[in-house]
Amino acid sequence: MSFLWAIEKIEEELRKNIKELGYEQVKPEVSEPTVKAYGDVSSRVCFDISKTSKEKPAAIAEKISSRIELDFSEVEAKNGYINFKFNDKYLFNVIEEVRKKGHQYGIPAIENKNRRIIIEHTNSNPNKPIHMGILRNTVLGDTLARVFRYVGYETIVLNYIDDSGAQVSDNILAITELGYPKEPVGERYDYYSGRIYAEVHEKIENNPQLRKKKYEIIKKIEDGKNEVAQLARWFSEKVVTDQLRTCWRIGAFFDLLNWESDVVKSGLLDTVLKKLNEKGRLYIPKEGKNENCTVLKLSDQEEFKNLEEPDEVLIRSDGTITYVGKDIAYAFWKISKPPVDFKYRPFITQPNGKTLWTTDEERGEPNVLNVNNADLAITLVDMRQEYPQKVVKTALSFITDKAKHAYRPFLYGIVAISGETAYKISGKKEYASSQMVHMSGRKGLVVNAEDLLNELAKVARIESKKRNPSIREDVLESIGNEIAVAAVRYFMLKTDLNNTIVFDVDEALKLNGDSGPRLQYTYARAHSIMEKAGRYDRGGINQKLVEKEIEMELIKEISKFSFYVRETINNLEPKYLARYAKNLADKFNLFYESCPILNEKEEIRNNRLIILESFLVVFEKVLDLLGIPALQEM
RNA sequence: GGGCCCGUGGCCUAGUAUGGAUCAAGGCACCAGCCUGCGGAGCUGGUUAUCGUGGGUUCAAAUCCCACCGGGCCCGCCA
Numbered sequence: 001m002s003f004l005w006a007i008e009k010i011e012e013e014l015r016k017n018i019k020e021l022g023y024e025q026v027k028p029e030v031s032e033p034t035v036k037a038y039g040d041v042s043s044r045v046c047f048d049i050s051k052t053s054k055e056k057p058a059a060i061a062e063k064i065s066s067r068i069e070l071d072f073s074e075v076e077a078k079n080g081y082i083n084f085k086f087n088d089k090y091l092f093n094v095i096e097e098v099r100k101k102g103h104q105y106g107i108p109a110i111e112n113k114n115r116r117i118i119i120e121h122t123n124s125n126p127n128k129p130i131h132m133g134i135l136r137n138t139v140l141g142d143t144l145a146r147v148f149r150y151v152g153y154e155t156i157v158l159n160y161i162d163d164s165g166a167q168v169s170d171n172i173l174a175i176t177e178l179g180y181p182k183e184p185v186g187e188r189y190d191y192y193s194g195r196i197y198a199e200v201h202e203k204i205e206n207n208p209q210l211r212k213k214k215y216e217i218i219k220k221i222e223d224g225k226n227e228v229a230q231l232a233r234w235f236s237e238k239v240v241t242d243q244l245r246t247c248w249r250i251g252a253f254f255d256l257l258n259w260e261s262d263v264v265k266s267g268l269l270d271t272v273l274k275k276l277n278e279k280g281r282l283y284i285p286k287e288g289k290n291e292n293c294t295v296l297k298l299s300d301q302e303e304f305k306n307l308e309e310p311d312e313v314l315i316r317s318d319g320t321i322t323y324v325g326k327d328i329a330y331a332f333w334k335i336s337k338p339p340v341d342f343k344y345r346p347f348i349t350q351p352n353g354k355t356l357w358t359t360d361e362e363r364g365e366p367n368v369l370n371v372n373n374a375d376l377a378i379t380l381v382d383m384r385q386e387y388p389q390k391v392v393k394t395a396l397s398f399i400t401d402k403a404k405h406a407y408r409p410f411l412y413g414i415v416a417i418s419g420e421t422a423y424k425i426s427g428k429k430e431y432a433s434s435q436m437v438h439m440s441g442r443k444g445l446v447v448n449a450e451d452l453l454n455e456l457a458k459v460a461r462i463e464s465k466k467r468n469p470s471i472r473e474d475v476l477e478s479i480g481n482e483i484a485v486a487a488v489r490y491f492m493l494k495t496d497l498n499n500t501i502v503f504d505v506d507e508a509l510k511l512n513g514d515s516g517p518r519l520q521y522t523y524a525r526a527h528s529i530m531e532k533a534g535r536y537d538r539g540g541i542n543q544k545l546v547e548k549e550i551e552m553e554l555i556k557e558i559s560k561f562s563f564y565v566r567e568t569i570n571n572l573e574p575k576y577l578a579r580y581a582k583n584l585a586d587k588f589n590l591f592y593e594s595c596p597i598l599n600e601k602e603e604i605r606n607n608r609l610i611i612l613e614s615f616l617v618v619f620e621k622v623l624d625l626l627g628i629p630a631l632q633e634m
Numbered sequence: 635g636g637g638c639c640c641g642u643g644g645c646c647u648a649g650u651a652u653g654g655a656u657c658a659a660g661g662c663a664c665c666a667g668c669c670u671g672c673g674g675a676g677c678u679g680g681u682u683a684u685c686g687u688g689g690g691u692u693c694a695a696a697u698c699c700c701a702c703c704g705g706g707c708c709c710g711c712c713a
Contacts, residue, residue, distance in 0.1 A: 027652090029652065031652085033655080034649095034654095034655075034658090034659090035655075035656075037655095037656085038655070042655090044654065044655090047654070078655080079654095079655050080654090080655080081654090081655065125713075162713065165712080165713055166713070167712085167713070215711090289711085290711070291711095303637090305636095306635080306637080307635090307636065307637085307709060308635075308636080308709080309709080309710090310709090313710085313711050315711085317711060318711080320711085322710090322711070322712085322713085323712075323713045324713090327713095383638070383639065383707070384707060384708060385708085386637090386638065386639095386707090386708070387637080387638085387708050387709055388708090388709095388713085411638095411639095413639070413640085413706095413707095414706085414707080435705075435706095436705090438706090460675095463675065464675095467673075467674095467675080468673090483675090494647080494648090495647075496648080498639055498640070499639085499640070499647085500639080500640070500705095500706065500707090502646090504646090507646075507662080510661095510662075511675060512661090512662090512676090513660090513661045513662060513675090514647080514660065514661045514662090515661085515675080517675055518675060518676080520675085521673080521675045521676075522675095522676085524673070524675095525672075525673055525676080526672095528672070529672045529673095530672095532672065533672085571651085575648095579648075582660085586660090589676060589677070590677080592676080592677085593668095593676075593677050593678085596671070596672065597672060598671095598672050599671075599672080612672095633673090634673095634675080
């Protein structure tokens with residue numbers, strides 16, 4: 001049994017009785033009551049019924065509840081609500097089922113599991129290290145991927161590399177024209193390239209000759225088969241490899257790198273432009289602002305008609321392609337089977353042992369991968385990209401009916417930094433009094449993921465050492481890092497998607513309270529009891545399984561796992577799972593305080609160990625889905 | 635001009651989708667407790683909130699509707 005199963009049974013029972021009593025059919029929604037005294041699940045369906053039936057809710061509730069028979073729950077009518085309180089049979093069955101299914105216990109019954117899901121995340125420009133803003137994207141995307149995979153969907157994780165845009169070309173220009181060496185000395189490529197960009201960007205933008213050369217470089221990258229393109233690709237791959245190291249460090253892995261330049265070189269772009277043209281959506285103005293550009297017509301579309309310039313440039317007058325232009329073609333590939341496909345080659349073997357592939361029109365092989373034509377393509381982008389994503393989706397809808405349901409931008413709020421943090425990293429006092437400051441690589445106002453993780457790991461190691469002076473150095477090293485990962489991931493996951501995260505370094509370095517490390521600590525304590533327990537009688541759960549209220553509550557919380565997995569999938573809200581992890585940990589910590597195990601007499605000891613065992617099985621999986629390392633010591 | 639997001643104790647955050655039940659729930663900070671007892675990164679108790687403002691709908695509004703105020707963002711031959 002599980003919570004999810006129980007509420008479905010309850011809804012079914014309510015529906016049946018509403019019908020038999022001759023009331024108008026309303027959806028018998030149930031929810032968790034705000035107050036414990038009202039049971040585990042309650043329904044306010046009687047309020048809805050009373051609107052049409054003229055009876056008082058309380059009377060209806062009495063009538064319905066007296067007819068309901070469920071063997072796993074008591075029923076009570078109160079104040080017009082119908083309340084359900086799960087009984088011993090429920091608790092007993094939950095434990096049985098967890099023991100039987102193990103880590104599979106949280107998989108909800110979902111139809112259409114044979115669908116293919118594409119999740120595209122991270123998508124950092126290959127010209128800088130991963131910073132906190134991108135990390136929010138990576139963590140959200142990776143967690144979604146973990147959950148989809150867990151539930152049983154074929155899940156493909158992409159990382160789109162924007163190598164043919166203006167930012168990479170700044171770097172290449174710096175190397176070819178401004179005397180920067182190809183290879184950094186004593187610096188990672190991602191950091192090096194971030195530094196170059198900050199140093200040369202303004203210079204290039206303010207110099208017409210350099211600016212012109214920059215667009216020549218973009219053109220060459222898009223054309224391929226020339227030295228500039230090869231240099232750009234080589235350099236970008238170096239940067240991407242460093243960025244990947246950061247992703248791996250926090251537990252995020254990919255299946256395929258999709259290079260933006262390959263979207264053009266493969267002929268995919270031409271294919272899609274042709275389709276758009278056949279639908280009459282493209283035109284080339286002979287004069288005016290967009291003279292000689294290829295423009296997507298949107299002005300006749302409802303959502304765009306109030307804009308001053310609704311139409312969107314896809315090909316610039318110099319023949320280079322805009323970001324949106326390439327993104328439309330790429331998005332089309334994701335949800336369809338176009339006549340042209342990329343060429344692929346293995347890029348690198350990741351620390352999890354899985355091969356990461358890459359598109360590569362120069363050195364790749366055709367027909368070696370089949371990863372597109374997804375039933376649902378989720379693209380993680382921050383909210384500032386809502387508009388261009390709307391353009392992409394609208395463009396797709398002109399050429400495929402799948403666009404509406406299969407293409408799904410996943411929007412989330414940006415990460416900014418607090419005034420204090422901005423002051424700290426830039427040394428500029430004027431920031432100190434600001435509420436929030438936007439990150440900017442060019443202004444040196446960036447919190448890089450690696451730097452933060454290193455700082456966190458340092459703090460964590462000091463704490464660990466304090467508690468465990470004899471700990472081995474290499475163990476300490478990896479524990480420090482895993483605590484840092486937990487802190488960052490949980491922080492990103494628990495926050496509502498719509499919220500701007502105003503990141504403060506000092507705040508982030510606290511490892512107590514509602515935090516990832518607290519979850520790890522909870523796990524470590526639980527695990528340590530299990531370890532000390534040694535052998536115990538796992539055979540018969542005593543019929544009187546629980547003695548105290550909190551034991552009941554812990555089991556009920558355990559039973560909610562699949563419910564929150566389903567909520568996460570249905571609403572695309574990783575937050576639900578993060579909050580579940582916290583609630584489950586809360587319940588365990590209460591259990592821990594008031595229910596001693598090892599020194600109890602045998603019967604109670606065995607029962608509690610069995611509850612503990614179930615908790616560990618579920619909690620371990622929850623942490624895994626969140627990407628939080630479950631530590632046995634810390 | 636058009637559109638999007640946010641506003642909840644001193645600070646941060648949940649609750650808003652699907653309006654309801656006695657105290658609006660956590661965390662930080664602060665104060666007071668709990669280790670001869672399974673790991674004190676934990677637990678218990680306390681102080682702090684007219685849920686941005688004003689209207690409206692309703693038997694019932696943090697939640698729905700309208701207006702306004704404050705903060706942030708987007709509408710580029712940037713990405």
